[in-house]
Amino acid sequence: MxxxxxxxxxxxxxxxxxxxxxxxxxxxxxxxxxxxxxxxxxxxxxxxxxxxxxxxxxxxxxxxxxxxxxxxxxxxxxxxxxxxxxxxxxxxxxxxxxxxxxxxxxxxxxxxxxxxxxxxxxxxxxxxxxxxxxxxxxxxxxAIGRERIISLGVRTAAERLASILCELWFRLSAIGLTSAEGSYDLPMTQAELGAAVGLSTVHVNRTLQSLRRTGAISLQSGKVWIRDLEKLTALAGFDPAYLSLQA
Amino acid sequence: MxxxxxxxxxxxxxxxxxxxxxxxxxxxxxxxxxxxxxxxxxxxxxxxxxxxxxxxxxxxxxxxxxxxxxxxxxxxxxxxxxxxxxxxxxxxxxxxxxxxxxxxxxxxxxxxxxxxxxxxxxxxxxxxxxxxxxxxxxxxxxAIGRERIISLGVRTAAERLASILCELWFRLSAIGLTSAEGSYDLPMTQAELGAAVGLSTVHVNRTLQSLRRTGAISLQSGKVWIRDLEKLTALAGFDPAYLSLQA
DNA sequence: ACGGCTCATTAACCCAAGTTAGGGGCAAGC
DNA sequence: GCTTGCCCCTAACTTGGGTTAATGAGCCGT
Incomplete structure (x- = not known):
């Protein structure tokens, strides 16, 4: 895609x-x-x-x-x-x-x-x-806003981060801003990510580490690599339908 | 009003x-x-x-x-x-x-x-x-959705509950569903309230107790009494502008 | 009047996430 | 080459809120 x-x-x-x-x-x-x-x-x-x-x-x-x-x-x-x-x-x-x-x-x-x-x-x-x-x-x-409400309300730290990374993967894919190798640029610091998903900077870092350890993603200098999209969506309980990108 | x-x-x-x-x-x-x-x-x-x-x-x-x-x-x-x-x-x-x-x-x-x-x-x-x-x-x-995001993301339990009670006060006032004495019907259990503001039932209860103790509100059989709207809005950091009810 | 339900309430304990306090890498500016 | 300033990262400790569990009040339906 x-x-x-x-x-x-x-x-x-x-x-x-x-x-x-x-x-x-x-x-x-x-x-x-x-x-x-x-x-x-x-x-x-x-x-x-x-x-x-x-x-x-x-x-x-x-x-x-x-x-x-x-x-x-x-x-x-x-x-x-x-x-x-x-x-x-x-x-x-x-x-x-x-x-x-x-x-x-x-x-x-x-x-x-x-x-x-x-x-x-x-x-x-x-x-x-x-x-x-x-x-x-x-x-x-x-719809994206509602999804954020759900994340902030009932998802764990790992689920929230996995969710937002999935969401961005699909949104950026739709406009050709993901690479064929499965990466995209994410120009946000971990502090900013935290402000988006309602977590402290430290906990964002901890949680990203553990997401890396599962092999679902890797991160490097503002770039996110989606190593295993299946695993990531499963972890997040993510369903891209709400983005209505299928049309 | x-x-x-x-x-x-x-x-x-x-x-x-x-x-x-x-x-x-x-x-x-x-x-x-x-x-x-x-x-x-x-x-x-x-x-x-x-x-x-x-x-x-x-x-x-x-x-x-x-x-x-x-x-x-x-x-x-x-x-x-x-x-x-x-x-x-x-x-x-x-x-x-x-x-x-x-x-x-x-x-x-x-x-x-x-x-x-x-x-x-x-x-x-x-x-x-x-x-x-x-x-x-x-x-x-x-706009209400964004406000909920803010509540869930960065507000404490007391602020979240105070917020939602304020929001409902203003929304219900606009349609004549608040009483002159400062009350309105809230047909939600504490469990449901918790599901709305991202808190457990028990913590909703604890927090409502403490809100009552401040004298800002009181509750009784599905009715909310706003005892001190000033105090409640201050507690919540609430500004009704986003509801655009002024027009 | 009596079970059986839901809901509010409280206490005791637990844990996910926040806070504080660093260390180290790297790039920009002097 | 050195400082300054972000940013990523980690460890140690704290806490707000979750969980579990139990009690009591009110409301049925029989």
Whole structure:
């Protein structure tokens, strides 16, 4: 799967985005062209840069890099609520005409593509499939959120980490960002992973060690190798259906 | 606020639903009438009845009662992902044309109202405000989900329970289901509460005791009394903004 | 009135995960 | 070449919350 998407996509991030959208709802050549013309490629943003809310006025798409939505609590604790990978909308506020109040940070060099809200509105009228695809994307985002709730609520540390690694494997595969050898780049520190799965940095480390020892994965300098996907999904109790990548 | 909504609403559940929708987006008299005519009141469903997915083919609204979405894991652990209160859509699959795969149970005698998907589609075209209101409802549902992620990820047991009690206070106030004396019905056992906030039954009990001792709340036979809302929101670090009930 | 149920409650004990406190590798800047 | 600063990693200790188990209150249905 990753090979297929990888070779097919080349490495133009806008094409990746179109490919991702098409998985939600097929888009004809005309609609794709309209998107290509309407999208503005933003500047390269360095890692650990917080995005200002007004930067999300438009319809924003992550073209490359990595973004996390998070919330900082009074006591200094931080929870990452959403991981945005290339090809994803950064925020779905545009669907309901509100700007989200969530905080966003990049964790890697990132590039955002924008379509002016006004322009997107016109596209949505002209190409209903585009609107449907965006709405499906929002629905899948919600499904991912529910899955995170389940992880945080009833899964053990090992299950949570295995889950999120599985989830990312499938999400990144869909956009050709996994290698044929079974690896992908994960530009998050263990502390950030912990903030996403609700574990302390130390325990993330402990648990990753034990996942490595089972032979399901290995890690090296920001790269995750899925050594045994079967074992990993079994360990996590993971079922990729909620990502609706089959279409 | 509860008084206002309460007296204004009377107790017709369809009016409650319309009131709730209007908080998302104002609906004119014509749109309201169209909804009144299109909605079919279902039978009364007893507590602890699981809803079959096909029962959610249509646009389903909880008219009265209480519904939980949950997921059962292999090891017998259960996580409740969403609490549906009267006036809420039971599921948002209709917005994207998919039937959700989530399991649902009633925890109280409940009545569901349905609008045939086809009929809703026509209404949506005729009354764009109705569609926008539904989409906003979905967005708020997602925001509630994010808040749950934050609770499960970084809040202590006391904060989680305080949070959810605050959330319900505000949600129920908006539909006139809180009393002027500061109470509301919470038709969930402590075990179910635990499944919602990711705590064991025993620890829910312990923590509720301590919340009672602070004087912020009291509990009695399925009724929650908010004795000191200020204290409770402070304890939870709760900010009702995400529910967007101000409009 | 009597079992039998579910639910709230409490106590005693246990463990998964948090906390604190390092050590070591590596890259960036001086 | 040296410092500074992350980040990964590990060990030792602590703790919030889970587990087990038992009691009692209320609510049926007979």
């Amino acid at each position: 990753s090979n297929f998407a990888g070779t097919l996509l080349g490495n133009d991030p806008v094409e990746r985005f179109l490919h991702r959208l098409s998985l939600f709802e097929p888009l004809d050549a005309e609609a794709r062209d309209a998107v290509r013309r309407s999208i503005n490629r933003g500047p390269l943003i360095p890692p650990l840069q917080e995005l200002q809310p007004d930067a999300l006025q438009d319809v924003s798409v992550l073209l490359s890099g990595w973004i996390c939505h998070f919330r900082l609590l009074g006591n200094g604790r931080r929870q990452i609520t959403t991981l945005v990978v290339p090809g994803d909308f950064v925020d779905f506020g545009f669907l309901v005409g509100t700007v989200s109040s969530l905080q966003c940070v990049t964790t890697a060099h990132s590039q955002i593509g924008r379509i002016r809200t006004r322009a997107f509105g016109k596209l949505a009228l002209q190409f209903p499939a585009l609107l449907r695809a965006s709405q499906r994307a929002a629905a899948v985002d919600a | 509860s008084n206002f909504a309460g007296t204004l609403l009377g107790n017709d559940p369809v009016e409650r639903f319309l009131h709730r929708l209007s908080l998302f987006e104002p609906l004119d008299a014509e749109a309201r009438d169209a909804v009144r005519r299109s909605i079919n009141r279902g039978p009364l469903i007893p507590p602890l009845q699981e809803l079959q997915p096909d029962a959610l083919q249509d646009v389903s609204v909880l008219l009265s009662g209480w519904i939980c979405h949950f997921r059962l894991l292999g090891n017998g652990r259960r996580q409740i992902t969403t609490l549906v209160v009267p006036g809420d859509f039971v599921d948002f699959g209709f917005l994207v044309g998919t039937v959700s795969s989530l399991q649902c149970v009633t925890t109280a005698h409940s009545q569901i109202g349905r609008i045939r998907t086809r009929a809703f589609g026509k209404l949506a075209l005729q009354f764009p405000a109705l569609l926008r209101a539904s989409q906003r409802a979905a967005a708020v549902d997602a």
